Amino acid sequence: MSKEITARSQDYSQWYNDLVLKGQLADYSAVRGCMVIKxxxxxxxxxxxDVLDRKFKETGHQNAYFPLFxxxxxxxxxxxxxxxxxxECAVVTHYRLKTNPDKKGALMVDPEAKLEEELVxxxxxxxxxxxTYKGWIQSYRDLPILIxxxxxxxxxxxxxxxxxxxxxxxxxxxxxxxxxxxxxxxETKQMLEVYADFVENYMAVxxxxxxxxxxxxxxGAVDTYCIEALMQDGKALQxxxxxxxxxxxxxxxxxxxxxxxxKLDYVWATSWGVSTRxxxxxxMAHSDDxxxxxxxxxxxxxxxxxPIYKGADQKASLDEKISVIVAELKKAGIRVKxxxxxxxxxxxxxAEYEMKGVPVRVAIGAxxxxxxxxxxxxRDTKEKASLSLDGLAGTIVTMLDEIQQGMFDKAKAFQQAxxxxxxxxxxxxxxxxxxxxxxxxxxxxTAETEEAIKERTKAxxxxxxxxxxxxEGVCILTGKPSKERVxxxxxx
Amino acid sequence: MSKEITARSQDYSQWYNDLVLKGQLADYSAVRGCMVIKxxxxxxxxxxxDVLDRKFKETGHQNAYFPLFxxxxxxxxxxxxxxxxxxECAVVTHYRLKTNPDKKGALMVDPEAKLEEELVxxxxxxxxxxxTYKGWIQSYRDLPILIxxxxxxxxxxxxxxxxxxxxxxxxxxxxxxxxxxxxxxxETKQMLEVYADFVENYMAVxxxxxxxxxxxxxxGAVDTYCIEALMQDGKALQxxxxxxxxxxxxxxxxxxxxxxxxKLDYVWATSWGVSTRxxxxxxMAHSDDxxxxxxxxxxxxxxxxxPIYKGADQKASLDEKISVIVAELKKAGIRVKxxxxxxxxxxxxxAEYEMKGVPVRVAIGAxxxxxxxxxxxxRDTKEKASLSLDGLAGTIVTMLDEIQQGMFDKAKAFQQAxxxxxxxxxxxxxxxxxxxxxxxxxxxxTAETEEAIKERTKAxxxxxxxxxxxxEGVCILTGKPSKERVxxxxxx
Numbered sequence: 001m002s003k004e005i006t007a008r009s010q011d012y013s014q015w016y017n018d019l020v021l022k023g024q025l026a027d028y029s030a031v032r033g034c035m036v037i038k039x040x041x042x043x044x045x046x047x048x049x050d051v052l053d054r055k056f057k058e059t060g061h062q063n064a065y066f067p068l069f070x071x072x073x074x075x076x077x078x079x080x081x082x083x084x085x086x087x088e089c090a091v092v093t094h095y096r097l098k099t100n101p102d103k104k105g106a107l108m109v110d111p112e113a114k115l116e117e118e119l120v121x122x123x124x125x126x127x128x129x130x131x132t133y134k135g136w137i138q139s140y141r142d143l144p145i146l147i148x149x150x151x152x153x154x155x156x157x158x159x160x161x162x163x164x165x166x167x168x169x170x171x172x173x174x175x176x177x178x179x180x181x182x183x184x185x186x187e188t189k190q191m192l193e194v195y196a197d198f199v200e201n202y203m204a205v206x207x208x209x210x211x212x213x214x215x216x217x218x219x220g221a222v223d224t225y226c227i228e229a230l231m232q233d234g235k236a237l238q239x240x241x242x243x244x245x246x247x248x249x250x251x252x253x254x255x256x257x258x259x260x261x262x263k264l265d266y267v268w269a270t271s272w273g274v275s276t277r278x279x280x281x282x283x284m285a286h287s288d289d290x291x292x293x294x295x296x297x298x299x300x301x302x303x304x305x306x307p308i309y310k311g312a313d314q315k316a317s318l319d320e321k322i323s324v325i326v327a328e329l330k331k332a333g334i335r336v337k338x339x340x341x342x343x344x345x346x347x348x349x350x351a352e353y354e355m356k357g358v359p360v361r362v363a364i365g366a367x368x369x370x371x372x373x374x375x376x377x378x379r380d381t382k383e384k385a386s387l388s389l390d391g392l393a394g395t396i397v398t399m400l401d402e403i404q405q406g407m408f409d410k411a412k413a414f415q416q417a418x419x420x421x422x423x424x425x426x427x428x429x430x431x432x433x434x435x436x437x438x439x440x441x442x443x444x445x446t447a448e449t450e451e452a453i454k455e456r457t458k459a460x461x462x463x464x465x466x467x468x469x470x471x472e473g474v475c476i477l478t479g480k481p482s483k484e485r486v487x488x489x490x491x492x
Numbered sequence: 493m494s495k496e497i498t499a500r501s502q503d504y505s506q507w508y509n510d511l512v513l514k515g516q517l518a519d520y521s522a523v524r525g526c527m528v529i530k531x532x533x534x535x536x537x538x539x540x541x542d543v544l545d546r547k548f549k550e551t552g553h554q555n556a557y558f559p560l561f562x563x564x565x566x567x568x569x570x571x572x573x574x575x576x577x578x579x580e581c582a583v584v585t586h587y588r589l590k591t592n593p594d595k596k597g598a599l600m601v602d603p604e605a606k607l608e609e610e611l612v613x614x615x616x617x618x619x620x621x622x623x624t625y626k627g628w629i630q631s632y633r634d635l636p637i638l639i640x641x642x643x644x645x646x647x648x649x650x651x652x653x654x655x656x657x658x659x660x661x662x663x664x665x666x667x668x669x670x671x672x673x674x675x676x677x678x679e680t681k682q683m684l685e686v687y688a689d690f691v692e693n694y695m696a697v698x699x700x701x702x703x704x705x706x707x708x709x710x711x712g713a714v715d716t717y718c719i720e721a722l723m724q725d726g727k728a729l730q731x732x733x734x735x736x737x738x739x740x741x742x743x744x745x746x747x748x749x750x751x752x753x754x755k756l757d758y759v760w761a762t763s764w765g766v767s768t769r770x771x772x773x774x775x776m777a778h779s780d781d782x783x784x785x786x787x788x789x790x791x792x793x794x795x796x797x798x799p800i801y802k803g804a805d806q807k808a809s810l811d812e813k814i815s816v817i818v819a820e821l822k823k824a825g826i827r828v829k830x831x832x833x834x835x836x837x838x839x840x841x842x843a844e845y846e847m848k849g850v851p852v853r854v855a856i857g858a859x860x861x862x863x864x865x866x867x868x869x870x871r872d873t874k875e876k877a878s879l880s881l882d883g884l885a886g887t888i889v890t891m892l893d894e895i896q897q898g899m900f901d902k903a904k905a906f907q908q909a910x911x912x913x914x915x916x917x918x919x920x921x922x923x924x925x926x927x928x929x930x931x932x933x934x935x936x937x938t939a940e941t942e943e944a945i946k947e948r949t950k951a952x953x954x955x956x957x958x959x960x961x962x963x964e965g966v967c968i969l970t971g972k973p974s975k976e977r978v979x980x981x982x983x984x
Contacts, residue, residue, distance in 0.1 A: 039554035062531035086589040097578040
């Protein structure tokens with residue numbers, strides 16, 4: 001092995017960092033809390049982005065681009081939203097640097113170039129967008145507006161983790177405007193389904209769809225819908241959110257429209273987003289102690305072919321045969337690389353592609369060629385088989401589908417095995433400490449109890465699942481009556 | 493006509509703004525100097541981006557993402573670069589807002605949340621990227637690094653224009669690292685060719701390829717290659733630049749590698765970029781007093797079909813036939829829209845799509861259906877013809893190619909007619925004022941003369957064309973000897 005990875009059992013957190021760094025997904029940067037997304041990691045993000053972008057367009061959305069900066073007066077207009085983000089925002093106060101007279105070669109902020117109004121680097125774009133929509137909406141004929149933006153945002157988090165929590169991150173944010181509450185709620189739910197479909201069927205990560213409790217809502221939302229995923233260490237991860245914003249932003253920015261009855265009303269809003277955080281979820285949901293395990297549908301590279309040879313003659317005959325196989329795989333729509341780099345040995349390459357989570361590795365040696373076979377290895381199960389070169393492309397297409405499904409099934413089984421009911425606070429604490437995962441428990445519905453449970457256990461209500469069965473019970477903490485269980489977990 | 497556009501002859505600048513705003517490309521925003529790119533404008537940018545991105549990947553580049561912020565100490569490391577951008581950069585100084593005790597509902601910068609080191613919002617990313625490359629490069633085996641980034645950048649321009657000059661803009665910036673000077677120069681030139689090919693063959697805008705004079709170089713570059721386009725008002729517009737950075741950034745950030753002889757040397761660099769400014773060039777190069785004229789290859793919509801009918805029966809038979817035509821056009825890879833909106837009259841629609849520059853408009857009425865024809869109108873030449881519905885998709889595919897070529901030919905003829913030699917300063921001034929365009933003149937090669945000409949005429953040296961013929965002559969201003977003509981123009 002060329003590079004060592006900390007074992008999950010030894011230090012889960014270090015294991016995660018090792019995978020991200022040694023799997024070439026990202027690197028630390030010189031800027032506090034910001035990271036560099038390396039080409040391999042960015043190719044993964046591009047694949048994820050392209051699938052989502054297609055789904056957004058299929059559901060009638062268009063992309064647009066709004067300013068990076070939010071003037072302070074707009075930022076503070078929607079009070080809850082402002083309060084939620086004020087504590088962690090980057091603020092531009094000046095527009096020029098000048099020579100520092102006290103230090104040769106150094107620059108300093110030019111005090112004469114102070115902005116009249118400070119600019120907040122967007123932590124989310126509701127404010128700047130709703131201020132813009134005001135100019136675009138007069139009548140119900142201007143509605144709905146269905147816009148998405150791919151952008152960078154900044155939240156000045158104190159404790160950061162590669163992908164999971166960074167000061168700057170990439171995301172998409174949909175912002176839609178509607179004539180009725182019903183239509184906006186339907187949009188919110190539709191986008192939650194789009195996210196769930198993407199995360200489950202492309203990332204192979206099963207999710208639970210639900211609604212947040214009031215204290216976990218997005219700042220400024222009436223309702224926050226979410227999808228929650230489960231990581232291998234038993235902690236939950238919020239993978240995407242879709243917010244019904246009611247008329248909150250329309251009121252804050254005075255966005256009214258005349259409806260079909262020619263009466264003025266405030267516009268109804270939604271917003272929804274997923275971010276590069278999903279890459280963190282992907283890494284933690286599937287990988288093992290040998291490296292990343294990427295699902296074929298979004299893996300930057302689906303198949304790598306490694307030749308095994310001695311001398312130029314063997315290499316030449318392998319090159320000839322493999323170039324045909326590569327062409328066949330490409331024709332079948334497979335992202336394939338033939339790694340014939342002469343400077344690295346096959347064993348080193350095997351470890352490298354294992355580290356990078358390439359779903360299928362094909363090794364072909366001189367004797368394989370004679371026997372018309374190749375050694376094909378699955379990254380997920382580590383199964384190896386000697387397979388015929390005839391129809392290899394078809395065999396691999398099928399195998400990629402099996403890997404995709406197998407990864408989902410494995411993660412789904414893990415998720416199902418880790419949703420556990422607790423009927424007392426004692427049981428709740430014990431489960432959290434010994435097993436983790438989602439704990440299904442009764443709660444009295446108050447923010448105070450939620451906060452108390454969080455303080456004592458670090459567990460939060462991840463969501464109230466959609467179509468949650470109604471069941472009489474009593475709150476695990478206060479004993480007060482409850483009509484349904486909710487899902488608690490410790491979370492990223 | 494639903495919306496009036498100022499005529500070019502009346503107010504060229506207002507004509508441009510009208511086109512951008514009424515053509516639905518962009519809108520002003522609440523943030524000084526920043527704009528909103530509207531869905532139609534963003535779809536155009538997406539088409540441009542996708543073509544360029546494919547070309548970058550075909551030439552071996554990968555995308556990655558680096559932080560938005562540049563710590564001041566890194567920003568100032570490469571002195572020329574720092575000096576070039578310090579005067580117009582947005583500076584983040586604080587990371588929190590707090591409640592303003594003096595004003596209800598208002599926030600203020602929290603003085604206790606002052607950053608130890610200020611962060612510059614990237615105006616360009618050489619500094620942050622070369623500081624990163626330092627950690628990635630040890631040996632010649634790590635080279636070349638061929639990375640591109642699609643990102644937003646901020647330059648605090650005092651006078652802004654939609655697309656042409658905005659405080660925040662979208663662009664791509666390639667940043668490559670090489671083992672030899674020759675390889676870096678070859679990369680610089682290759683990317684200039686990629687840009688020229690894109691601008692000429694997709695945007696239908698002819699360009700002149702050249703090298704900048706030393707005073708017009710990118711801050712920190714050894715050589716800046718550029719493509720220069722000509723607008724209808726006779727002003728030039730720099731459409732793309734590709735910089736050979738020598739070892740300047742490697743020295744500033746101490747990026748060394750051991751070469752094949754195992755000796756340490758500084759790494760050679762290039763950077764190259766084009767931005768949303770190209771959309772401004774596109775608008776000004778082709779459009780007319782009725783609206784935008786977009787080249788088919790990148791137009792968001794290539795064909796619009798407008799039905800002309802009275803009553804539901806006629807509409808139904810049109811719908812039936814047109815749905816077949818739409819399917820055929822889509823099958824032929826054409827971006828087509830059937831506008832059967834019942835709330836707008838055909839004349840209004842005609843004006844609207846003319847405004848938006850859709851290359852081909854197809855109008856079909858009840859009588860057309862009987863005669864198996866449609867009225868097909870070209871946006872660029874305004875030619876109309878009654879064409880058979882049989883094989884219409886094929887006819888239109890050919891027509892789109894003709895439009896693309898016709899637009900380029902027209903712009904090329906205009907460019908060629910507006911490159912004029914001047915042999916005296918008097919002639920030079922007269923040409924500038926009466927004709928505009930590129931003026932080919934001798935210059936003594938000094939920055940002083942260049943500056944003096946700029947002060948007196950507002951014309952700058954746009955470039956020294958590649959493969960420039962050598963010719964003995966004398967500088968139009970100083971009479972000093974010169975070996976070649978260079979191209980001057982007033983420019984955006």
